[in-house]
Amino acid sequence: MPTILDKATTLEDRFVTAFKMHEGQTLNGSNARVHGVRQEAIARFADLGFPTRKAEAWKYTDISKVLRHEYKLHLGAAETNVSDDDLAPYRVPGLDAHLIVLVNGRFSETHSQIGDLPKGMIVTGFAKATEAHADLVNAHFAQYADYENGVFTALNTAFTQDGVFIYVPKSTVVEKPIHVLSVVSTDEDAMLQPRHLIVVEENAQVKLIETSETLTETATFENVVTEVFVGQHAHVDLYEIQDEHAGSLVTNTFAYQEDHSVFRSSVFTLSGDMVRNDANILPDGVHCESHLYGLFLGTGTMHVDNHTVVDHAKPNCFSSELYKGVLDDKSTGVFNGRVLVRQDAQQINAYQSNKSILLSDTAHMYSKPELEIYADDVQCSHGATTGQLDNDAVFYLRSRGLTEKQARALLLIAFARDVLDTIRIEPLRDMLDAEIAARF
Numbered sequence: 001m002p003t004i005l006d007k008a009t010t011l012e013d014r015f016v017t018a019f020k021m022h023e024g025q026t027l028n029g030s031n032a033r034v035h036g037v038r039q040e041a042i043a044r045f046a047d048l049g050f051p052t053r054k055a056e057a058w059k060y061t062d063i064s065k066v067l068r069h070e071y072k073l074h075l076g077a078a079e080t081n082v083s084d085d086d087l088a089p090y091r092v093p094g095l096d097a098h099l100i101v102l103v104n105g106r107f108s109e110t111h112s113q114i115g116d117l118p119k120g121m122i123v124t125g126f127a128k129a130t131e132a133h134a135d136l137v138n139a140h141f142a143q144y145a146d147y148e149n150g151v152f153t154a155l156n157t158a159f160t161q162d163g164v165f166i167y168v169p170k171s172t173v174v175e176k177p178i179h180v181l182s183v184v185s186t187d188e189d190a191m192l193q194p195r196h197l198i199v200v201e202e203n204a205q206v207k208l209i210e211t212s213e214t215l216t217e218t219a220t221f222e223n224v225v226t227e228v229f230v231g232q233h234a235h236v237d238l239y240e241i242q243d244e245h246a247g248s249l250v251t252n253t254f255a256y257q258e259d260h261s262v263f264r265s266s267v268f269t270l271s272g273d274m275v276r277n278d279a280n281i282l283p284d285g286v287h288c289e290s291h292l293y294g295l296f297l298g299t300g301t302m303h304v305d306n307h308t309v310v311d312h313a314k315p316n317c318f319s320s321e322l323y324k325g326v327l328d329d330k331s332t333g334v335f336n337g338r339v340l341v342r343q344d345a346q347q348i349n350a351y352q353s354n355k356s357i358l359l360s361d362t363a364h365m366y367s368k369p370e371l372e373i374y375a376d377d378v379q380c381s382h383g384a385t386t387g388q389l390d391n392d393a394v395f396y397l398r399s400r401g402l403t404e405k406q407a408r409a410l411l412l413i414a415f416a417r418d419v420l421d422t423i424r425i426e427p428l429r430d431m432l433d434a435e436i437a438a439r440f
Contacts, residue, residue, distance in 0.1 A: 011049075011050050011064070011067050011068070012049050012050065015042075015045065015155060015158075015159075016042060016045070016046050018073055018075075019038075019042045019158055019159065022075050023038075023039075026075045026161070027159065027161070029127070029130055029131065030130075030131050031130040031131060031134050031137070031138070033134075033138045033141075034130050034137070034138070034141060034160070037141065037142045037157060038157065038158050038159075038160065039158075040147075041147045041154045041155075041158040042154070042158035044147055044148055044154045045147075045151060045154035045155050045158055048149075048150075048151040048154060049151065050063065050064065050067060050151055051063060051151060052064065057336065059366075060305065060332070060334045061274070061276060061303065061305045061334060063250075063274070063276070065274070066221055066248045066273075067221075069189060069219055070189065071189050071190055071191035071220075071221055072188050072189060072190050072191070073159070073190075073191055074104055074105070074186070074190055074191075074192065075159070075161065081185070082103050082108075082183060082185045082215065084111060086183075086185070086215060087101065087111060087181060087183065090181055090183065090211060090213045091179075091181070092179060092209065092211075092427050092428055093427060093430070093431060094427040094430070095177065095179065095209075095427040095428065096176055097177045097178060097179040097209070098113075098114050098115055098117065098123060098174075098176055098177070098178045098179065099112055099113040099114065099115075099179050099181065100112050100114065100123060100164055100178065100179065100180045101181050101182075101183070102162075102163065102164065102180065102181070102183070102194060103183055104183075104184060104185065104186055104190065105161075105162060105163065105182070105192035105193060105194035105222070106125070106127075106161070106162045107124065107125025107126070107128070107162050107163070107164065109125075117174075118168075118169075118172045118173075118174060119169075119172075120169035120172065121167060121168055121169060121172060121174065122136075122166070122167040123165075123166050123167075124164075125163070125164065125165065126160070126161075126163040126164060126165045126194075126195050126196070126197060127161055127162040127163075128165075129165035129197070133165065133167070136167055136199060137165065137197065140197060140199050140227065140229050141197055141227070142157055142227075143227070143229075143256075144227045144228070144254040144255070144256040144282070145157065145225050145227050145252065146254065146280065150252060150278070152223050152225075152250050152252060153225055153252045153254075155193070155223060156193045156195060156223050156225040156252070157195075157225065159193045160193070160195040160225075161193075161195075162194065162195070163195040163196045163197070163224075164180055164194075164196045164197070164198075165196075165198075166178065166196075166197070166198045166199070166200075166206070166208070167199045167201075168199070168200045168201060168204040168205075168206050169201055169204065170201040170202045170203060170204060170231070171202070171204060172201075172204045172205075173204065173205045174204075174205065174206040174207070177207040177208065177209055177425055177428075178206065178207070178208050178209070179209045179210075179211070180196075180208065180209065180210040181211055181213070182194065182210065182211065182212045182213070183212075183214070183215055184212075184213070184214045184215065184216065184220050184222070184244075184247060185215040185216055186216060186218055187216065187218060188218060189218050189219040189220065190218070190220050190221075191220070191221045191222075191223070192220065192221070192222045192223070193222070193223045193224070193225075194222070194224050195224075195225050195226075196210075196224070196225070196226040196227070197227050198226065198227065198228045198229070198236070198238075200228070200229060200230055200231060200234045200236050201234065202231040202232045202233060202234060202258075203231075203232070203233045203234060204231065204234045204235075205234065205235040205236075206235075206236055206237075207236075207237040207239075207424065207425060208236070208237065208238045208239065209425065209428060210238070210239070210240045210241070211240075211241040211243070212240075212241070212242050212243060212244055212249065213243055213244075213245075214243075214244050214245045214246065214247045217245075217246060219246065219247070219248075220246075220247040220248070221247065221249075222244070222247065222248070222249045222250070223250045224250070224251045224252070225253075225254075226238075226251070226252070226253045226254070227254050227256075228253070228254065228255040228256070228263065229256050230255060230256065230257045230258065230261040230262075230263050231258050231261065232258045232259045232260055232261060232285065233261060234258075234261045234262075235261070235262045236255075236261075236262070236263050236264070237264045237266075237424055237425075238253070238263075238264065238265045238266070239266045239268075239423065239425070239428060240265075240266070240267045240268065240277075241268045241270065241428075241432070242267070242268065242270060242271075242277075243270045243271050243272075244271060244273075244275070245271050245272070246272075246273055247272060247273060248273045248274040248275070249272055249274070249275045249276070250275075250276045250278075251277045251278065252278045252280070253265065253277075253278065253279045253280065254280045254281075254282075255279075255280070255281045255282070256282050256284060257282065257283045257285055257288045257290065258284065258285040258288075259285035259286050259287060259288070260285065260286070260287045260288065261283075261285065261288050261289075262288070262289040262290075262291075263281065263283075263288075263289070263290050263291070264291040264292075264293075264424075265279055265281075265291070265292050265293070266292075266293040266294070266419070266422060266423060267279075267293070267294045267295075267296075267306070268294075268295050268296075268419075268432060269294075269295070269296035269304050270297055270435065270436075270439075271299075271302070272302060273301075273302065273303070274302075274303045275296075275303070275304045275305065276305045276307070277294070277304075277305070277306045277307070278307045278308075278309075279292055279306075279307070279308045280308075280309045280311075281308075281310045281311065281319070282311045282313060283310070283311075283312060283313065283314065283317045283319070284313050284314060285314055286314050286315055286316045286317065287317065288314070288317045288318075289317070289318050290310055290317070290318070290319040290320075291319070291320050291321075291422070292308055292310070292320070292322075292323075293321075293322050293323070293419050293422045294306050294322075294323035294324070294335075294419065295324050295325070295416055295419040295420070295436075296323075296324075296325045296326075296333060297325075297326050297327075297436070297439060298325065298326070298327040298328060298329075298331025298332065298333055298363065299328050299329050299331055300329050300330065300331060301330050301331065302331040302332070303331070303332045303334075304325065304331070304332070304334070305333075305334035306335050306336070306337075307334075307335075307336045307337075307338075308321060308323075308337045308338065309338045309340065310338070310339050310340070310350065311340045311342070312339070312340060312342060312345040312348045312350065313342050313344075313345055314344070314345055315344065315345050315346045315347050315348070315375075316346075316347045316348075317345065317348055317349075318348075318349045318350070319339065319348075319349075319350045319351070320350075320351045320352075321337055321339075321351065321352040321353065321354075322353050322354075322418060322419060322422075323335050323337070323353070323354045323355075323419075324354075324355050324356065324415065324416060324418065324419050325356040325357070325365065326356070326357050326359065326412055326415070326416070326440075327356060327357070327359065327360075327363035327364070327365060328360050328363060329360055329362065329363065330360075330363065331363050331364075332363070332364045332365070332366075333356055333363075333364070333365045333366070334365075334366045334367075335354040335356075335365075335366070335367045335368070335369070335384070336367075336368045336369075336370070337352050337354065337368075337369045337370065337382070338370040338371075338372065339352055339371050339372065339373075339380060339382070340372045341371075341372070341373040341374060341375050341378055341380065342374055342375065343374040344375070345375050345378075346375050346376075346377040346378070347377050347378065348375065348378040348379070348380065349378070349379045349380070350371070350378070350379075350380040350381075351380075351381055351382075352369050352371075352381070352382040352383070353369075353382070353383050353384070354367045354369060354383075354384040354385075355384070355385045355386075355415075356385070356386045356387075357387065357388065357389060357412070357415060358386065358387070358388055359388070359389070367384035367386060368384075369382035369383065369384050370382070389408060389411055389412070390411070393407075393411055394407045394408060394411065397411070408440075409437070409440040412440045413436065413437055413440055416436055420432060420436070
């Protein structure tokens with residue numbers, strides 16, 4: 001049965017009490033290491049406490065408004081009436097992919113269509129993997145996700161039950177993308193905490209798509225943690241399309257890179273009440289490439305907060321970041337990008353850019369790009385711009401026969417094009433092209 005997070009106690013006590021209630025049953029599987037990490041994580045969560053706006057990283061985002069809601073933790077067996085017909089509108093048109101379906105944060109064998117996989121590759125639910133593939137899970141679980149310093153990562157780690165586990169063995173090229181379709185369908189106001197672990201070994205290549213959709217009008221809050229291991233000379237592309245409608249979402253993505261590896265992450269936020277995305281990249285090898293892209297569209301009272309950290313620990317690496325936002329009505333955008341270059345990480349080339357357009361006088365954008373450099377042989381740059389559409393450009397297009405609405409839409413689509421063009425899966429790019437053009 002769901003556990004009600006009683007508002008009578010403090011925010012932190014509500015979760016600690018829920019953990020103690022379920023630790024001996026639903027949260028205690030056969031994997032002793034996973035259970036031990038859960039215990040460490042809940043203790044660390046209690047020490048850290050939820051952030052307030054006094055914390056620099058949360059200066060512009062009041063997460064307490066979301067957490068004060070009386071959510072229910074779904075820790076028992078999944079109950080859902082979702083059908084394949086319900087899921088059909090959320091497939092990527094024309095995409096031939098290995099399909100993984102999560103319903104309310106749990107892996108659904110009924111709806112997933114994984115198909116034939118390359119030899120040795122594993123695609124399954126995280127809960128099943130902790131038992132069937134315990135050695136692999138134990139070697140990587142909670143090794144990259146920093147629950148010591150991240151309260152939402154600690155909370156997710158403590159309540160970890162299910163999600164996605166993907167293992168790509170050495171020298172395996174996965175020809176078809178893997179599409180993780182995560183849907184929320186519940187009649188109750190629910191808090192969900194899926195956990196994803198992606199292990200890509202030496203010389204392997206894979207493209208991953210995660211789309212998030214909400215099928216109901218209930219208030220939901222998802223706290224998602226994704227760990228990605230990128231082995232030597234491996235290539236990983238990760239695309240996240242967030243369309244949570246009225247739901248709230250916090251994501252923490254941790255990528256660990258070995259020598260000569262390439263990691264690309266693209267996040268598209270199309271709806272949601274409050275969305276917070278944290279990307280933490282550690283290129284812990286030489287000649288690594290790390291690329292982070294983001295596009296967010298804010299309407300109504302949406303709040304979209306993107307935080308990135310690229311920690312250059314080794315020399316001869318390259319990183320680039322490009323985040324763009326279009327904000328309308330009373331929406332708010334936040335971008336905080338930090339590039340850290342350690343003393344021994346010489347010959348680093350790092351680029352960071354955040355550009356936003358405000359379509360109303362009541363929209364707000366807060367941008368804080370940061371460079372923290374301790375090496376002396378580097379090429380690093382950053383920049384941020386926030387403004388309105390160019391009236392001269394609008395006038396020029398109108399003089400060529402376009403209406404004002406058409407002219408503005410054309411300029412906004414062109415503004416988003418830099419990020420859309422980074423998508424290396426054509427059906428996905430076509431889908432987002434059409435979706436964003438329709439919204440503009």
